[in-house]
Each structure stands twice: as structure tokens, then as C-alpha cells.
Amino acid sequence: xxxxxxxxxxxxxxxxxxxxxxxxxxxxxxxxxxxxxxxxxxxxxxxxxxxxxxxxxxxxxxxxxxxxxxxxxxxxxxxxxxxxxxxxxxxxxxxxxxxxxxxxxxxxxxxxxxxxxxxxxxxxxxxxxxxxxxxxxxxxxxxxxxxxxxxxxxxxxxxxxxxxxxxxxxxxxxxxxxxxxxxxxxxxxxxxxxxxxxxxxxxxxxxxxxxxxxxxxxxxxxxxxxxxxxxxxxxxxxxxxxxxxxxxxxxxxxxxxxxxxxxxxxxxxxxxxxxxxxxxxxxxxxxxxxxxxxxxxxxxxxxxxxxxxxxxxxxxxxxxxxxxxxxxxxxxxxxxxxxxxxxxxxxxxxxxxxxxxxxxxxxxxxxxxxxxxxxxxxxxx
Amino acid sequence: xxxxxxxxxxxxxxxxxxxxxxxxxxxxxxxxxxxxxxxxxxxxxxxxxxxxxxxxxxxxxxxxxxxxxxxxxxxxxxxxxxxxxxxxxxxxxxxxxxxxxxxxxxxxxxxxxxxxxxxxxxxxxxxxxxxxxxxxxxxxxxxxxxxxxxxxxxxxxxxxxxxxxxxxxxxxxxxxxxxxxxxxxxxxxxxxxxxxxxxxxxxxxxxxxxxxxxxxxxxxxxxxxxxxxxxxxxxxxxxxxxxxxxxxxxxxxxxxxxxxxxxxxxxxxxxxxxxxxxxxxxxxxxxxxxxxxxxxxxxxxxxxxxxxxxxxxxxxxxxxxxxxxxxxxxxxxxxxxxxxxxxxxxxxxxxxxxxxxxxxxxxxxxxxxx
Numbered sequence: 001x002x003x004x005x006x007x008x009x010x011x012x013x014x015x016x017x018x019x020x021x022x023x024x025x026x027x028x029x030x031x032x033x034x035x036x037x038x039x040x041x042x043x044x045x046x047x048x049x050x051x052x053x054x055x056x057x058x059x060x061x062x063x064x065x066x067x068x069x070x071x072x073x074x075x076x077x078x079x080x081x082x083x084x085x086x087x088x089x090x091x092x093x094x095x096x097x098x099x100x101x102x103x104x105x106x107x108x109x110x111x112x113x114x115x116x117x118x119x120x121x122x123x124x125x126x127x128x129x130x131x132x133x134x135x136x137x138x139x140x141x142x143x144x145x146x147x148x149x150x151x152x153x154x155x156x157x158x159x160x161x162x163x164x165x166x167x168x169x170x171x172x173x174x175x176x177x178x179x180x181x182x183x184x185x186x187x188x189x190x191x192x193x194x195x196x197x198x199x200x201x202x203x204x205x206x207x208x209x210x211x212x213x214x215x216x217x218x219x220x221x222x223x224x225x226x227x228x229x230x231x232x233x234x235x236x237x238x239x240x241x242x243x244x245x246x247x248x249x250x251x252x253x254x255x256x257x258x259x260x261x262x263x264x265x266x267x268x269x270x271x272x273x274x275x276x277x278x279x280x281x282x283x284x285x286x287x288x289x290x291x292x293x294x295x296x297x298x299x300x301x302x303x304x305x306x307x308x309x310x311x312x313x314x315x316x317x318x319x320x321x322x323x324x325x326x327x328x329x330x331x332x333x334x335x336x337x338x339x340x341x342x343x344x345x346x347x348x349x350x351x352x353x354x355x356x357x358x359x360x361x362x363x364x365x366x367x368x369x370x371x372x373x374x375x376x377x378x379x380x381x
Numbered sequence: 382x383x384x385x386x387x388x389x390x391x392x393x394x395x396x397x398x399x400x401x402x403x404x405x406x407x408x409x410x411x412x413x414x415x416x417x418x419x420x421x422x423x424x425x426x427x428x429x430x431x432x433x434x435x436x437x438x439x440x441x442x443x444x445x446x447x448x449x450x451x452x453x454x455x456x457x458x459x460x461x462x463x464x465x466x467x468x469x470x471x472x473x474x475x476x477x478x479x480x481x482x483x484x485x486x487x488x489x490x491x492x493x494x495x496x497x498x499x500x501x502x503x504x505x506x507x508x509x510x511x512x513x514x515x516x517x518x519x520x521x522x523x524x525x526x527x528x529x530x531x532x533x534x535x536x537x538x539x540x541x542x543x544x545x546x547x548x549x550x551x552x553x554x555x556x557x558x559x560x561x562x563x564x565x566x567x568x569x570x571x572x573x574x575x576x577x578x579x580x581x582x583x584x585x586x587x588x589x590x591x592x593x594x595x596x597x598x599x600x601x602x603x604x605x606x607x608x609x610x611x612x613x614x615x616x617x618x619x620x621x622x623x624x625x626x627x628x629x630x631x632x633x634x635x636x637x638x639x640x641x642x643x644x645x646x647x648x649x650x651x652x653x654x655x656x657x658x659x660x661x662x663x664x665x666x667x668x669x670x671x672x673x674x675x676x677x678x679x680x681x682x683x684x685x686x687x688x689x690x691x692x693x694x695x696x697x698x699x700x701x702x703x704x705x706x707x708x709x710x711x712x713x714x715x716x717x718x719x720x721x722x723x724x725x726x727x728x729x730x731x732x733x734x735x736x737x738x739x740x741x742x743x744x745x746x747x748x749x750x751x
Contacts, residue, residue: 181721210720213680215670218432219715219723225589226425239561239672246671250572250597252589269563272671 032075036095038106043082055313088112102332110134117149130312138357150357152316159260159279160192162363168200176229181209189235221251237262245272285375315346429716435600437708438607442662443685444700446655452695459540462682463547468663472509482567513660514653521652551675564671572597693744
């Protein structure tokens with residue numbers, strides 16, 4: 001029995017070696033520049049993967065229509081990385097070792113992007129993640145920046161800063177902060193909001209924490225009403241927002257409720273959250289010409305409005321190709337330096353990178369108004 | 382030293398003075414905190430008490446189910462919280478799928494809106510109560526009845542199994558789905574601001590007048606419905622033949638059988654009544670905190686269980702008082718001590734009460750069974 005098992009395994013090993021040997025020469029052609037797109041086309045978030053792939057492919061198609069980059073056409077290598085560490089690592093090894101790509105767009109999920117970034121950094125391949133917000137994607141455990149790794153989205157705490165700026169811009173000077181003490185996403189936003197709000201001249205009149213299992217917020221909301229704060233900052237996910245917003249009105253809370261992109265869900269209770277504001281990466285209703293132009297092109301190709309994932313994948317791919325063009329040669333070491341120093345007019349805002357390879361760009365603020373989520377304002381950092 | 386008279390240290394240990402002193406200290410601290418809060422801002426304090434009442438009355442409805450079942454079959458029915466969840470979902474589907482809360486308007490248009498809504502909401506509640514009652518009878522027949530003569534621990538573990546089954550069955554995509562669902566309230570929320578100058582209705586994003594206490598129609602509905610259901614229960618248990626039979630079965634099952642009482646039927650009815658109360662509580666809870674999902678029964682179920690033990694499990698007035706204490710303890714600790722600690726404080730009260738009175742506030746010492 002074990003003998004048979006061994007022979008099967010041996011056969012498989014030989015077959016895989018033969019196959020990879022077949023693949024290698026095909027990858028050796030030097031007349032195209034290859035860009036790998038690692039997208040979670042299956043797994044827990046397949047819709048994220050499809051949007052990401054579509055956005056990236058549209059960017060490559062547009063560059064190719066203009067004659068490619070450095071006089072060469074761009075070739076996309078799409079792999080399904082499943083939003084999971086192991087498949088993503090396998091896909092990264094495959095595209096780097098077998099397809100010989102020098103550039104990776106992806107992954108979407110932080111937990112897949114982080115292991116991929118370790119391989120890319122080690123093998124000197126430039127990686128730009130469109131949407132992974134975890135700081136560790138671009139930062140080593142010792143705090144130094146990974147030289148070859150970038151991202152096209154802002155990291156979570158940045159949204160706290162944006163909302164503080166927005167609230168102050170609306171003439172609101174007092175805020176009450178509610179946060180889930182066990183959620184890093186919420187804590188990051190709440191801390192950044194408080195810091196920026198106080199620095200901008202506002203006063204935080206109260207802070208209360210709760211746990212994710214709470215359903216009765218009456219005690220906190222009575223305090224919020226009593227404090228007469230003008231803003232209630234609640235940077236949690238939509239399920240908590242639904243509960244708090246529904247109870248806030250009964251407790252006489254008149255503050256405008258504000259939060260981050262955790263609100264961005266089709267399950268947000270729009271009736272309860274009426275009058276609330278939240279930050280997001282991008283809005284198809286943004287009035288800037290570059291956005292409207294992009295929405296038109298995407299709709300023409302795919303027949304639907306682009307979501308934030310497609311937009312960020314498009315931006316990430318464009319950033320990468322623009323950096324290749326600026327570097328003037330197909331060399332990852334030169335491209336990473338060009339990317340770090342790049343200033344690029346992307347759909348989701350004018351992007352430059354900070355020392356930790358996080359983009360400095362504008363965010364949009366959305367408003368819940370008349371039972372719909374509408375674009376309110378674009379806030380530059 | 383004379384060995385027959387214990388030393389001071391031995392006395393302290395024997396009479397558990399340390400523990401008692403600690404409990405006394407905690408109680409005094411809490412009392413002091415509450416009194417200072419009351420003096421500091423009496424309106425705010427009263428408002429928090431009203432908030433606690435609303436929560437406490439919902440717990441009371443769930444706690445009654447625990448206490449009734451325990452009183453009769455000596456079983457802590459851990460699936461009770463999940464029956465409560467099913468009640469919330471049944472009312473949700475009655476409202477969104479079947480528009481049951483407006484059936485009268487379709488049958489007899491032209492009736493005043495208030496009448497339609499009151500009767501509609503009562504119909505929805507009756508449907509959830511009936512659904513939960515049927516569910517409880519099925520659970521009792523399938524899971525508990527075969528274990529009637531087994532050791533008590535077997536039935537207890539089965540109850541936990543039933544609880545898990547209900548939760549994960551409800552989480553299936555084609556049952557209730559694993560998502561958070563926003564509950565559609567059958568009524569509009571109206572909040573009244575009550576102050577010495579009179580009552581005003583809150584609305585349009587206006588701040589309530591200074592020094593007023595807010596009271597919503599939701600709190601009113603919860604309190605009125607709970608009291609009505611509680612009185613109804615008290616009537617059934619004390620005044621009807623079924624109630625008499627229940628008390629008899631609770632007292633001694635074997636003798637009750639000899640007297641010609643169908644003990645199994647009475648036990649089924651007890652489960653059904655307890656579950657019906659949980660069904661009503663599920664709807665009221667969902668109206669107050671309008672979001673439902675398959676795990677929503679766990680925490681309220683536990684709190685209500687604690688309330689029932691606090692009041693003395695097996696005692697109906699005990700469950701009621703225990704639930705009101707739990708509601709106040711939770712809201713007041715969230716308001717004046719710490720929100721993340723609210724559950725810890727509420728459960729500490731249970732421990733303290735049990736240390737002082739092991740049978741709970743209204744509990745009677747366990748009888749010797751024949």
C-alpha cells in the first residue's frame with residue numbers, strides 16, 4: 001500500500017517538474033513586460049476579486065492601447081489567491097519563479113498580502129496592494145519599511161483624521177467618541193480622530209467604550225444627549241452603527257453621527273443612520289472630472305459602475321506602470337525608487353507615498369441623506 | 382488559652398466575617414456612588430433608571446420562562462434564550478413578508494391608523510407566541526420527555542445541545558441566515574420629554590427641553606405588555622384548574638399522577654407558556670434594539686437566567702424582581718461605573734446575593750422529595 005502511495009507521489013513530482021520545465025521557456029520572452037494580478041477570485045470574498053481583476057486589466061489595456069510602456073506591451077498574469085495565506089503564497093511563488101514577473105498588483109486581503117510581501121521583498125519584486133489596510137503589509141516587524149512593497153489605499157487611522165477635519169470644517173467644535181475597546185480598527189480610527197480633532201481646536205466632551213456583544217446603548221446615549229456634543233464619532237461596523245443610530249433618536253441625541261468605511265454596506269440601516277457621515281476611499285458620484293471619466297470608461301467595458309475595489313486596483317496598476325515608465329528600465333530596483341518618489345494623479349486622488357509607503361491622498365466623505373448614501377465632500381489630507 | 386473557646390482568628394474564619402465585610406464594603410461603595418450620582422444630576426439619574434426599567438421588563442419576560450420550567454420539572458432550560466431568538470425572527474417575518482401588522486387595514490380600510498396598528502402588533506405578537514409555544518412543545522417531546530427519569534445532569538446537557546442546535550440551524554442560509562438583519566419596527570417611535578412644565582413630543586432633531594426625562598412609546602409598550610403578560614400568568618397559575626395542576630405537579634409528580642392529573646400534558650403546557658412569554662419578549666426586544674441575528678438569544682438568555690436565580694428560581698414574583706434588579710444594575714453600572722464592566726457587575730450581584738441567601742431573594746429552601 002505504502003509502496004503504491006510512494007509511486008503515485010513520485011509520479012506526481014516528476015509530472016510537476018516536467019510541467020514547470022515546459023512553462024519556463026515560455027516565460028523567458030523579453031518583448032513584453034509582465035505584471036501579475038493576485039486577486040481572490042474564489043474564497044470568502046470573490047466579488048472583491050472580480051472587481052480587483054477588472055480594474056487592473058482595464059488599466060493595462062489602456063496603457064497597451066497607448067503603445068505600452070518602454071516600447072513594450074504589458075502582459076497580465078492573473079492568479080486566484082483566495083484571500084488566504086497559503087494559496088496566495090503559492091500564487092506568488094508561481095508568478096515570480098515560473099512566469100518571471102517583476103511586478104505584482106495584489107493581494108486584496110491583508111492576511112494574504114502580508115505573506116506575499118515577505119516573498120516579494122526577499123526576491124526583489126515590486127508589490128503594490130490596492131486595498132490591504134493593515135500597517136504590517138509595508139512595514140517589517142522591526143518597524144523598518146519594506147523597500148519593494150507599496151499600497152494604493154490609505155491605512156485605517158487616516159480616516160479618523162479625515163473625519164476630524166470634516167467635522168471641524170462643518171463648524172462643529174464638540175465631539176463625543178464611542179468605541180469598541182476590543183476592535184483595533186475602531187480604536188485606530190477613534191484615536192486618530194481625537195488627536196486631530198483636539199489639534200484642530202475642537203473639544204472631546206466625552207468618551208465611552210462598549211463591547212461588541214452590547215445591544216443596549218441607552219446608558220451611553222443618555223450621556224451623549226446630556227453632553228450636548230455636536231458630533232457623535234462612532235467608527236464601528238454597520239451592525240453596531242444600526243443599533244446605536246436607532247436608539248440615539250429615542251434618547252434625544254441631536255449630534256451628527258460620523259464614522260469610517262465600516263459603515264459602507266448595503267445592510268446599513270439608512271432610515272436610522274439618516275443625517276450621518278462616513279469616510280470612504282472613493283465615490284462614483286465624486287464630481288471631479290478624473291472620476292467621472294473613469295466611471296464612464298469602466299461602465300462602457302463592464303456595464304456596471306466601478307466600486308472602490310475596482311478603482312483602487314486601477315489606481316494601483318497605473319501607479320506601478322507610471323513608475324516603470326519613470327524609471328526608464330524594466331528593473332524592479334529602479335522601479336521601487338521611482339514609485340517611492342512618484343506623484344500621480346489617480347482616480348482616488350493625487351497620490352504621493354510617505355516614508356512607510358502609504359499613500360498620501362484625499363478621502364471622500366459620504367452622507368446618508370433621504371434614505372440614500374450620497375457624496376458629500378472630498379477631503380485632502 | 383482555653384481550647385474550648387475559639388480564638389478571634391478562628392471566629393473570623395468560622396463566621397466568614399472577611400467575606401461578609403468585603404460584601405458590605407462593595408455594597409456601601411455602590412450605594413455611595415448611586416447617591417452621589419443622584420445628587421449630582423437627578424434628571425440624568427432618573428433617565429438612566431427609566432432606561433434600566435425598559436431593559437429589566439424584557440428580561441422579566443424571559444426570566445419567567447426559566448423560572449416556570451424549573452419550578453415544575455427542575456430543569457434549567459438553556460434553549461430558552463434561543464426560543465426567544467426564534468420569537469424575534471417569527472415576528473420579523475410576519476411583519477416584512479406577510480405585512481401582518483396591517484392586516485386590519487386591508488380587511489377593513491377606513492379604520493383609524495392607531496387601532497389598526499395596535500391590533501396588528503398584537504396579532505404579530507400572538508403569532509410569535511404561538512410559534513414559540515409549538516416549538517417548545519416539540520422540543521420538550523423530542524429532547525426532554527425521554528429523559529424525564531434520567532439523572533438531572535443528562536437533561537441539562539441535552540438542553541445545551543438543543544440550544545446549539547437551534548442557533549446553528551437558524552444560522553443556515555435558508556432558515557434565518559447568518560447575517561445581522563435590521564428589524565422593521567411595526568410602529569413609529571415617539572419620544573415624549575416629560576418635565577415639570579408639561580409633556581412635549583420630541584421630533585425633527587430638536588434637543589429635548591432642559592431638565593426633562595425622555596420616555597418613548599417603545600418603553601411604554603414594553604412595560605405595559607410585560608405587566609399584562611405577567612398578570613395573565615399569575616392568573617393562570619393561581620386561579621385556573623391548569624394552574625392548580627401545575628402547582629400540584631411541581632409539588633409532587635407521582636402523587637399528582639395518582640390524583641388523575643396528566644403530568645406529561647401539564648409539563649408540555651408549562652413549556653408552551655414559558656416559550657410563549659419568550660416569544661413575546663423576542664418581539665419586544667427586537668423593537669427596542671432593532672437588529673436580529675441567530676446569536677441574539679444567548680446574552681439576554683443568560684442575563685434572564687441570572688435574574689431568575691437572583692429572585693429565587695421557581696418563584697414568579699422573584700423572577701420579576703430579579704429581572705428589574707438586573708436591568709438597573711446593568712444600566713447604572715454602564716452609566717456610572719464602566720460600560721465594559723457592566724456584565725461583570727451584574728453577575729457579581731448574583732454572586733453576592735447567592736452568598737447571603739443561597740436560594741435567591743424569594744426562593745424557598747429545597748424541599749425533601751419523596
